[in-house]
Amino acid sequence: MLAGGAEAGEPRRAIPFEAVFNFRDLGGYVADGDRRVRWRTLFRADGLHRLTEVETERVRQLGIATVIDLRTPEELAERGRFPAADQVAYHHLPVFDVVPDWSTFPGVDSPDFLSERYLEMLDSGGEAVGTVLRLLAEPSTVPAVFHCAAGKDRTGIVASIVLGLLGVDRETIAADYALSHEAMERMEAWIATVNPDFAAAAAGRPAAIMQARPETMRRFLAEIDSRYGGLRALAARLGVDADIVERLRENLLV
Numbered sequence: 001m002l003a004g005g006a007e008a009g010e011p012r013r014a015i016p017f018e019a020v021f022n023f024r025d026l027g028g029y030v031a032d033g034d035r036r037v038r039w040r041t042l043f044r045a046d047g048l049h050r051l052t053e054v055e056t057e058r059v060r061q062l063g064i065a066t067v068i069d070l071r072t073p074e075e076l077a078e079r080g081r082f083p084a085a086d087q088v089a090y091h092h093l094p095v096f097d098v099v100p101d102w103s104t105f106p107g108v109d110s111p112d113f114l115s116e117r118y119l120e121m122l123d124s125g126g127e128a129v130g131t132v133l134r135l136l137a138e139p140s141t142v143p144a145v146f147h148c149a150a151g152k153d154r155t156g157i158v159a160s161i162v163l164g165l166l167g168v169d170r171e172t173i174a175a176d177y178a179l180s181h182e183a184m185e186r187m188e189a190w191i192a193t194v195n196p197d198f199a200a201a202a203a204g205r206p207a208a209i210m211q212a213r214p215e216t217m218r219r220f221l222a223e224i225d226s227r228y229g230g231l232r233a234l235a236a237r238l239g240v241d242a243d244i245v246e247r248l249r250e251n252l253l254v
Helices: 053-061 073-079 113-136 154-166 170-178 180-194 196-201 214-228 231-237 242-252
Strands: 042-045 066-069 089-092 144-147
Touching (some): 113 154, 113 231, 113 242, 154 170, 154 214, 170 180, 170 214, 214 231, 231 242
Parallel strands (some): 042 144, 066 144
């Protein structure tokens, strides 16, 4: 099964909304032990604050019990949170405190640029990532959605670690990450329409920052292997022991 598709009779992976462009179900992916990630149990997304009232109700109809917000305190204060946050368990777990201006970093066009930034996010946001993993190991937490602003970078890090711990193979994880590329194109087209001044100001930004190429995720996961000894060893460093990983797997696999 391709990352963007679903087999006959399975739910649709991408869930479309007017101004939320990267809301996706992580279900259906094949894991080890002939198991699969449960459908309609774990979702990844971009800025949920942009949901309309009708769309918010559509999200609630998915049975969402928990919203995990990975954005900075400034993003939260400026843009707001999931419109029905008082009706779910809402967790604000920033991966970093201030959004960096990546366009000022050297080597933006290097194939390793984004993967290196993701490793830095793990350094700064490891505590938040560990908390996410512990939350997702609890049956009462799911169905859950975790999100950031674009649903690509911070969200992509969490998705890759969760899927990897579930036993999903690396190529599938990289393909799931790459699904964000088209979503970024839709988001940029929308911004150009609703906020042309912002779009014009961002026009000089290096294209690599908005890309979601599978090789970026491959390099990121390979560096986790090299630096930490694999995803389970990384999880242990984040305070997520083997028992919690097994609970995570029981909670999210079928």
